[in-house]
Amino acid sequence: MNDKAIDILDVINLPLDTKEQERAVKENVPSVKEGKLKTYDPKGDNVKRLLGMLKTKLNRQIVGSMVGCVHCGMCTDSCHYALARPDDPTMTPVYKADQIRKVFKKHFDWTGRIVPWWVHAGDPVNDEDLNKLKNIVFGTCTACRRCTLNCPMGVDTATLVRLSRSLLTELGIVPEGVFAVSRDQWETGNQMGVSEADYLDTIEWMEEESQDELEDSSLKIPLDKEDCDFMYTVNPREIKYDPRPLGAAAKIFHLAGESWTMPKRGWDMTNFGLFSGDDTLGGFVANNLYEAARKLKARRIVISECGHGYRASRWEGYNWAKHAQDTPSESVLVTLIRYINEGRITVDPSKNSLPITFHDSCNLARSGDLTEEPRWLLKRICTDFREMYPNRADNFCCTGGGGALSMVEYKPLRMEAGKVKADQLAATGAKIVCTSCHNCVDGLTDVIKHYKLDMQVVQILELVENALVLPEKQETV
Amino acid sequence: MSEFLRILENEVQIVALSFMGTVYIIRLAWMFHFRAGQEVTMSAGDAKTGVAYSMMNVVMPWAMESARKNWSFYVQFVIFHLGVILGIAATFIIPYWPWLFDIGSVVVIFQIVLAAATAVGVIRLIRRIVNPVMRLISTPDDYFSLVVMTFFFASGVFAMPNTYEVSETPLIIFFIMTTFFLIYVPFSKISHYLYYPFTRYLLGKTMGHRGVFPRRRGGELPAGLE
Numbered sequence: 184m185n186d187k188a189i190d191i192l193d194v195i196n197l198p199l200d201t202k203e204q205e206r207a208v209k210e211n212v213p214s215v216k217e218g219k220l221k222t223y224d225p226k227g228d229n230v231k232r233l234l235g236m237l238k239t240k241l242n243r244q245i246v247g248s249m250v251g252c253v254h255c256g257m258c259t260d261s262c263h264y265a266l267a268r269p270d271d272p273t274m275t276p277v278y279k280a281d282q283i284r285k286v287f288k289k290h291f292d293w294t295g296r297i298v299p300w301w302v303h304a305g306d307p308v309n310d311e312d313l314n315k316l317k318n319i320v321f322g323t324c325t326a327c328r329r330c331t332l333n334c335p336m337g338v339d340t341a342t343l344v345r346l347s348r349s350l351l352t353e354l355g356i357v358p359e360g361v362f363a364v365s366r367d368q369w370e371t372g373n374q375m376g377v378s379e380a381d382y383l384d385t386i387e388w389m390e391e392e393s394q395d396e397l398e399d400s401s402l403k404i405p406l407d408k409e410d411c412d413f414m415y416t417v418n419p420r421e422i423k424y425d426p427r428p429l430g431a432a433a434k435i436f437h438l439a440g441e442s443w444t445m446p447k448r449g450w451d452m453t454n455f456g457l458f459s460g461d462d463t464l465g466g467f468v469a470n471n472l473y474e475a476a477r478k479l480k481a482r483r484i485v486i487s488e489c490g491h492g493y494r495a496s497r498w499e500g501y502n503w504a505k506h507a508q509d510t511p512s513e514s515v516l517v518t519l520i521r522y523i524n525e526g527r528i529t530v531d532p533s534k535n536s537l538p539i540t541f542h543d544s545c546n547l548a549r550s551g552d553l554t555e556e557p558r559w560l561l562k563r564i565c566t567d568f569r570e571m572y573p574n575r576a577d578n579f580c581c582t583g584g585g586g587a588l589s590m591v592e593y594k595p596l597r598m599e600a601g602k603v604k605a606d607q608l609a610a611t612g613a614k615i616v617c618t619s620c621h622n623c624v625d626g627l628t629d630v631i632k633h634y635k636l637d638m639q640v641v642q643i644l645e646l647v648e649n650a651l652v653l654p655e656k657q658e659t660v
Numbered sequence: 661m662s663e664f665l666r667i668l669e670n671e672v673q674i675v676a677l678s679f680m681g682t683v684y685i686i687r688l689a690w691m692f693h694f695r696a697g698q699e700v701t702m703s704a705g706d707a708k709t710g711v712a713y714s715m716m717n718v719v720m721p722w723a724m725e726s727a728r729k730n731w732s733f734y735v736q737f738v739i740f741h742l743g744v745i746l747g748i749a750a751t752f753i754i755p756y757w758p759w760l761f762d763i764g765s766v767v768v769i770f771q772i773v774l775a776a777a778t779a780v781g782v783i784r785l786i787r788r789i790v791n792p793v794m795r796l797i798s799t800p801d802d803y804f805s806l807v808v809m810t811f812f813f814a815s816g817v818f819a820m821p822n823t824y825e826v827s828e829t830p831l832i833i834f835f836i837m838t839t840f841f842l843i844y845v846p847f848s849k850i851s852h853y854l855y856y857p858f859t860r861y862l863l864g865k866t867m868g869h870r871g872v873f874p875r876r877r878g879g880e881l882p883a884g885l886e
Contacts, residue, residue, distance in 0.1 A: 333726035337859035552871030
């Protein structure tokens with residue numbers, strides 16, 4: 184582990200890499216050709232375009248956050264980047280938000296227009312400034328919203344960071360990872376470019392695995408079954424990298440006697456539009472989900488464990504798609520609570536006896552309503568649950584939020600900021616940290632490896648599966 | 661009382677206040693001309709409760725970690741803003757209900773609060789100059805607003821007895837500063853109090869709708885079991 188603080192200029196001055204964009208243009212990728220996914224034009228007047236777009240993106244919430252900041256500095260202590268780098272004032276949320284606020288003041292604030300130097304109003308000068316802005320809003324912030332909840336004025340700094348990202352995304356001035364994942368989601372409907380064949384193969388594989396594990400060939404992972412109680416939607420990570428949570432869910436739903444299905448299309452509940460600031464992408468992806476549920480006449484949508492996926496599918500997606508919510512949706516945590524509460528599955532907490540702590544994901548706890556649900560479950564599926572502090576909506580980011588995991592160039596700084604999380608984890612004395620978000624799994628795993636903590640990361644589904652008390656088999660005569 | 665002071669305390673304040681009011685109305689109209697983001701999802705909480713919780717944030721220091729961890733900062737905030745309230749109140753009391761300042765204890769209370777607010781202003785100014793974060797983010801407006809507010813509080817300490825028959829100078833300074841504020845404030849960060857209801861309302865509405873506000877502290881029933 185390298186203890187030396189990173190020179191922030193090395194981050195701010197990271198050049199704009201457009202190899203993925205050039206490749207996409209060369210390959211005539213449809214989303215680029217159709218203008219859905221923007222690429223960088225070095226010859227364009229990008230500053231002028233940014234200024235023109237800013238006006239179209241302002242709404243009352245954003246304007247309130249622009250004008251409401253009194254520079255009190257109370258947000259400083261809420262940010263894991265600022266806490267991990269106390270000698271670096273550029274890590275504070277207010278500084279990051281001021282990078283777009285000064286542009287707003289120059290063009291929309293009376294004082295900023297007439298006497299810009301008085302309120303530090305100003306425009307980016309050239310593409311180099313825009314690139315620096317890119318490195319600040321993508322590389323030094325995970326949009327965890329901890330600052331928002333700690334602002335006495337109610338300034339939503341995370342939303343201003345997202346606004347900045349959205350403007351830069353329109354200009355193609357984005358980290359390579361952001362472009363690549365956005366492209367995958369436009370082209371394939373899922374964040375990881377999983378083909379339909381691979382998706383179906385994985386479903387089939389997990390169905391067989393779960394049948395074997397339960398010794399029950401009646402277990403099915405239904406696909407495109409109509410008129411079910413719910414349509415289950417997953418994170419592509421569960422298909423591409425680690426399908427065990429999917430297997431666990433299949434077993435649990437089967438044991439609970441559930442009527443459920445997965446859709447052949449529109450199964451990805453994650454949404455890179457949340458991270459890139461692209462509401463059009465956000466609406467497109469979310470609408471895939473909602474359309475699938477409508478087509479299958481599902482009575483509800485159940486969202487597997489994913490923080491940003493839950494937030495995007497349960498909350499933001501309907502607003503982006505301008506589509507009033509017509510199908511109820513819930514996190515799989517709520518589904519599991521129902522099963523245990525109604526006695527549809529039985530769990531034995533002694534099967535999870537190691538000390539376990541819980542990491543509240545930003546998008547579940549600060550931008551969503553799920554803090555007591557995982558705790559209700561954990562108290563019934565493990566014997567030694569330990570809170571970390573602070574927790575719930577005050578918890579610190581895993582460092583992997585805001586799309587950070589796709590932006591490898593910022594990882595060194597992210598790991599430095601992860602010290603706050605590492606200290607939180609170590610203080611619990613737990614051997615296992617449970618979280619309800621795939622991004623957090625990876626973010627926490629990175630922190631644990633970097634800071635050499637003796638812990639492993641699990642999700643709720645895995646613990647419930649482990650705690651399952653299987654019904655006794657009836658012997659056939 | 662000289663005619664100059666009488667006009668300064670009265671007509672000049674009315675004109676300046678009218679100017680500030682007019683600018684504020686224009687400012688509010690400007691805010692309202694931006695569309696409000698719409699929430700089209702099924703709620704998980706209550707938007708109205710969220711709004712109330714959010715609006716009351718200023719008097720619930722325990723609700724925010726930043727206030728809990730920096731309780732002295734919150735105390736300073738209270739004192740500073742009490743100074744603002746009493747300073748503004750004095751600008752109305754002196755011309756219209758001067759008998760209130762014939763009561764010795766009232767004068768003492770006002771002076772103590774304004775003196776404390778002056779001290780907080782100085783502390784905050786030192787913080788803004790000395791703390792690297794504050795230095796980086798502070799604009800000339802931030803410094804200037806803090807300096808003039810501190811002077812306003814200080815001038816109020818001397819103006820409160822309202823003993824114009826002894827000397828009109830403290831009152832003249834106090835009311836000139838008040839006039840200046842009424843014209844300057846709408847264009848400065850001091851007008852944040854105009855925006856506070858909006859930012860807190862909008863945040864509270866969203867967070868209440870989503871079940872994030874009021875903040876959960878533990879022990880609440882999970883979704884589906886309420």
